[in-house]
Amino acid sequence: MPDATQTDTDDPAEPTGDDAEPTAPQPTLEGEYDPREAEQRWQEYWLEAGVYSYDDEIENPDTAYSIDTPPPTVSGSLHMGHLYGSTLQDFAARFHRMSREDTFFPFGYDDNGIASERLTERELDIRHQDYSRREFQEKCREVCQEYEAEFTEKMQGLGMSIDWDRTYKTIEPRVQRISQLSFLDLYEQGREYRKKAPAIWCPDCETAISQVEMEDADRDSAFNDVAFELVEAGSEPDAEAVASATEERPYAPPTEPGDDLVISTTRPELLPACVAMFVHPDDDANAHLVGGTAKVPLFDHEVPIYEDDRVDLDTGTGLVMCCTFGDQTDIEWYQAHDLDLRVAIDASGTMTDIAGEYEGQSTEAAREQIIEALDDAGILLDHDPITHAVQVHERCEVPVEYRVSKQWYVEILDRKEEYLAAGREMDWYPEKMFTRYEHWIEGLEWDWLISRQRDSGIPFPVWYCADCDEPIVADREDLPVEPIEDEPPVDACPACGHEDFEAEEDVFDTWATSSLTPLINAGWDWDAAADPETGIGPATLDQGAFTLDNPELYPFDVRPQGHDIISFWLFHTVVKCYEHTGEVPFESVLINGHVLDENREKMSKSKGNVVTPEEVMDEFPVDAARFWAAGTAVGDDFPFKEGDLEAGERLLRKLWNASKLVDQLAPIDSAPPGSDGTDSGSAAEQPDLEPIDEWLLARQDAVLESVTEKFADHEYAKARTELRTFFWETFCDDYLEIAKQRLDDVERGALSDGTANPAASSAAYALRTAHRNFCLLFAPILPHVTEEIWQASYGQTTATDSLHTTDWPSPTGQTADLDAGETALSVISALRGYKTDSGLPLNADLSAATIYGDVAGFEGAIGDVMHVGSVTSKDGEAPTTTEIVGVNLDYATLGPEFGEQIGEFDAAIDAGEYEETDDGLAIAGETLDPDHYELVREQTYDGEGELLEADGATVIVEA
RNA sequence: GGGUUCGUGGUCUAGUUGGUUAUGACGCGGCCCUUACAAGGCCGAAAUCGGUGGUUCAAAUCCGCCCGAACCCA
Missing domain, CATH: 3.90.740.10 (Valyl/Leucyl/Isoleucyl-tRNA synthetase, editing domain)
Known part of the structure; x- marks a missing residue:
């Protein structure tokens, strides 16, 4: 364990009293952001405050977002695949926790089966043959417990928003009961059989x-x-x-x-x-x-x-x-x-x-x-x-x-079509993975062998008549049972009347249990007193029914899975849950790729190219690793690149510094009402906004809408890029630079004593609104730094105990002339280019700029940020000499109309053989409609100042 | 051996109802300490889109073959 994760003694997250409600730490925006300290502080607080605990009372399935996480085998330490896969799940969990009422994000340990047996043998240097089943199982649990504790700690250190009160182990009695119930239900339905037949056999594991x-x-x-x-x-x-x-x-x-x-x-x-x-x-x-x-x-x-x-x-x-x-x-x-x-x-x-x-x-x-x-x-x-x-x-x-041996099988080959149809009912992210599932099912040739001759595992709840071999299954009420120790529920064989029985010694295949996770998570059980009509799935008996403790969770909204094991794990889960409930267990499947090394090669011990999460966490903030994890399309393998983590680290720093500036420009206690997050922008309290502020909020609305869609579709790479670009380039590089000039010392003073001018109030309102939304929008990807900033900025004035239980933002509804805004930005960009080309510093004063183009209302902003004394905009053409130097054809519309004649047009343009007439462009014997082309002009200017061309505008600038 | 997916500046990546001028980041070169951030800002160079043949007025995009990679199944 890296000792750097230890906190300082004055850690504000320390509980203040024995029975006191945990209170959120109160960070400030002083100094630099220290992710190492802050990330652990918040992780501890989130756990103490129960920020991720699922609210049991939810009844409407549409307001609960449920994730069926596949339980990892606890036979080893955390690897990059765990980090990557869980982080993707966490993006979905956090996004939906904010946009829906609540999220169910459980965790399971798969400690049942050969993997954990082998681990125990290795760890204790023993052989399972030397112990009784019970003794050996005890040893397995001891060993697994240590591994589980370590695993839990590391997962928590990654900031996963898992509800740790909702964990299970596949070996625990409740799960054993579910597993045996599943066996009985399939047996009653005639979906299981026992047969002597050739089977694949491991001579080492026997x-x-x-x-x-x-x-x-x-x-x-x-x-x-x-x-x-x-x-x-x-x-x-x-x-x-x-x-x-x-x-x-x-x-x-x-x-x-x-x-x-x-x-x-x-x-x-x-x-x-x-x-x-x-x-x-x-x-x-x-x-x-x-x-x-x-x-x-x-x-x-x-x-x-x-x-x-x-x-x-x-x-x-x-x-x-x-x-x-x-x-x-x-x-x-x-x-x-x-x-x-x-x-x-x-x-x-x-x-x-x-x-x-x-x-x-x-x-x-x-x-x-x-x-x-x-x-x-x-x-x-x-x-x-x-x-x-x-x-x-x-x-x-x-x-x-x-x-050849006697084994239990689940019959699956007769229902391949149905299971295929079940697969089609789910949304696949990415879609192409469905093909893999389809081919896998089509290629199935064997029924599913579920019995294993092992010690550690869940026993079959079955005895056999010692005389006629008739199987006697346990009563549902008695589960879980251990046939080796427990008595069968009958005194005599119902088939032949014989009174001696032999216990089934086999245990279930691990997958027979691992394929029940949706039922484990939703609390599936048999209720002998329930009315069969109200139960889940097909009724097989006259009395009693299967029930769910949390029916609102099922079917689960999403099932995450690594792409290497979707075939059998996902398939088995679909089959079993479908047979038990009559429903497909998942609305959607989220499949993640593999983490490769920086040369795009698989990480493997023999190649020595393995990077461990510990090494990464030692060097980088968790949020930076999450930024990296958000960097590729879901389903694709992708390489581990330090550069991406460094880029993430820079983004954290940028968010922090920008927040500090926002705090200076529009201090929270002097900001206009309605902009501090207590009441996000009710119209009555919103000041009249200047065009530039309207424009920023309208742009953010558009980004918000787009990013929301991308989060919903698991397109984290696109959400990440769009958010980062808008935040960094538009908000920081453009808007903040402008706001800096508008909210100088004088205006800030006026804000705090209530005498601010309308422009200052408008800017402060927009800054705060946009800033608060950035915290929320970045929260699923960068949960620690956004919490730190949000608590420092808005923690005092809001009721919720965490950013992560705050509602996902909704659009402000601002309207603005987005085109004019774009033109204004391109004018600013042209002016920057002019300064760079002229060897002037960016804050050099310019005396005047005349803009020919539509930047309605943005002249002041342009002047402020570029330090131009006088900015005027004019309609019409700039006073320049223009020369036509070429033609841009609109091939998309000309193509269908003129076909191969296009070649002639191109040749004529190259040769300069064309002429603009009143009717359009005369070229190669045709006259083209003005909609179909655009003349390329070159402007020259010989007046005072210098000519700049921007997108949508021409600028004359005077130094 | 069969199937699936993929191949875009040095590296990673965006980009399908085909539309000629291919997106961004990292890295690289130059300039700038502008009162949040030099771990920053601005400007710039850099890809004939794995190869090849075809369809088309037009191909990164559609089709064939070849080369290479990953995964799944035999």
């Missing part, structure tokens, strides 16, 4: 796992060409095909009994498990083998030879052995051809008695010995080392096996 828990890993291996012995062929060989294959292939096709039948395998230890051979239907040279048999070397059992188009003709020898089980194709063949089971590898990856003398060996050891034995016997015809991708368990990186 459990079944699902497809999604596998990943590819490159491993060294070898192709071993092994000779089987042909016992008999199925039919007469095609002599011609055999002859040509003998030329082209490394091994001649076997034709007579006793001939070598050569296969190529990377897993010779599966020879004892071989149950069949396969030939491709198009393989004429081997077609005669089909229907025959072959003898497995070393183990000497005979296996049948079949044909199947799943044989890969491009690799190996064209002949394939099928074992129990080497890969998924073996399973398909086992099912399609009704093959035997020969189990040579047990649950722990050890060879069984079927492997004969290799019994008791590990698969790796058996492989080496078998290769040696084959070589000794002269039937290892080739050994070719390769590196290839094997499927490993993502948690332990051990290659998986396929084993």
Whole structure:
């Protein structure tokens, strides 16, 4: 932990008394902004004051904004992905907390499952096999608790507006109950079944796992060409095909009994498990083998030879052995051809008695010995080392096996269309991510395997009849149950009357619980006394119903998720919640990309390019990191760039300094009523505004509207840029520079004694209104610095205890001539350019400027800011000599009308062959309507002063 | 191997009913201590929009192919 996060002893955030309500610290705008001190002070205050606690009493779903945060696995420390993902969620949370009645922003820890078991084993250097389930679970909780506490502290240090009273752990009893209720409900609905079938198996963790828990890993291996012995062929060989294959292939096709039948395998230890051979239907040279048999070397059992188009003709020898089980194709063949089971590898990856003398060996050891034995016997015809991708368990990186075992499944393949439709009902940010979900569902081939042979996890609430294997499920009232310790709810088997039972020892897949977070967050439960008609979801029993403690939360407004895991996590959640409630659990999905290093490469320990949140927080304010996080389109991966954080830091400083200036120019106790935030601008108290002030507020209205829209659409990068540009360039560089001149010392004095002139009152009002709105608009992205400024400026005069529970601003409704304002700014810009070009300082006095153009009402402002003695504006053309030097065509309208003639126009313009007539532009035999072109003129001026051209105006300036 | 997304000044990025003059930031060069901020202000240089072929009067934008990257699924 960096000790710099410790506060000074005179920290104003310290609670003043035992039972006193926390009071907001009272910062001032003195000196420089110190983010390190201020950020921690506010984080502590926000927690103490309960600024983020969700108001339970809300009933209208439309006024509550609910976020279903996916609980992180607590198996490690916080990384940049957590920082980035949570910050995006926090933008949404803070924006909606201000613009709606309240926001529900919970937090969960996923401490249930293999990840936390492995963590515990690693941390305590123990093996789960050495403990009872209960003992081991205790140890898991102890270890996880430490990690959770650390995680919580770090999340709080990032200023997340999470309601920490709304947290859950996936292992806690309430969640266990929900998880078991979910199992029972799906079982009652006939959506779950238990079946003995091949399943993906991790021999290290000794459990079944699902497809999604596998990943590819490159491993060294070898192709071993092994000779089987042909016992008999199925039919007469095609002599011609055999002859040509003998030329082209490394091994001649076997034709007579006793001939070598050569296969190529990377897993010779599966020879004892071989149950069949396969030939491709198009393989004429081997077609005669089909229907025959072959003898497995070393183990000497005979296996049948079949044909199947799943044989890969491009690799190996064209002949394939099928074992129990080497890969998924073996399973398909086992099912399609009704093959035997020969189990040579047990649950722990050890060879069984079927492997004969290799019994008791590990698969790796058996492989080496078998290769040696084959070589000794002269039937290892080739050994070719390769590196290839094997499927490993993502948690332990051990290659998986396929084993037949009894497992529980959730049926999903029959409802793919419905789940697809459910996906379409949600708004996807960004939209393109829906395609990924769509393809994923379309490609599903297996039902969802939910049972795991592990210790830490939520048990299945099931017993089986010891005689007939009938499943007995627990009563809903009794949940959560632990079948190993608890008794089943019946005395005799309802199917056969037998009175002994066996407990189900398996636990749920982590995802079976992780996919229930919307129900956990909304307080889903079974109420035996409830009327089935009033419950949530399809009624499966005559009595009682499922209910929600906070029905206004469901469906949740948004589900955030990293793009790498949307497929299965999001999909499973949609499936389960949809089945339980009949509704899609989310209105929208917000998908974030990955944080890359500054060279756009994935951060990884092996590359040594990992940047940790701790390192970032050590060097930069939290608000600066948030500014960076707001910097790209949602869904895109983006690089970690220090430059962006430095830019964020500069923005904090600019906000602070600008606030200081606003405070000097329009001190809060002398500002006109209605502009201090207590009552934001009721018309009666608003002074008559000068054009420049109307213009600023009208511009801010437009920005407000646009930024609000962008926040609502999760377009944080655009909101950030638009706000920053308007604040920095328009407010600070332009408006504040003008206001400085208008509110000089004399006027400020007049403001405080109530004798201010209307222009000063107008400026002070606009300054305050705009400034207050900037605090609010920046609040979701920069919560700390805006709170500090807002409390320093308006904390005394408002009732709310935090900027973050203040209402989102609404437009002031000012109208102004925005075009004239733009023209005025471009005139100012031209005058700046003039000073720069003439080598004059920007505050050099100029005697006069004459503006030909519409800057109605802004002359004074221009004169003030550019220090021009006299500014006058005139209608009409400037007294210049103009020369036509070219033509700008409006291609958008000319194109459709004239088509390829446009080329002729362009050529004529280049050659100077055109003429303006009363009817329009005569060119290339046509006369163009004045709407379709604009003449480019060059002005020259030989009078007093110098000519400047600005957008929409011409200026004559005199030094 | 299949799919999805993407490629714009040195770096990051805006930019689709196609409209000729491509946005901004960081960085870079020059000037300015103007009484909030020099960690600031002003001015400027810098991209033939991955390559190529096509559609079109007109392409960063639409289509084909190629190159490169990331992710998802086999």
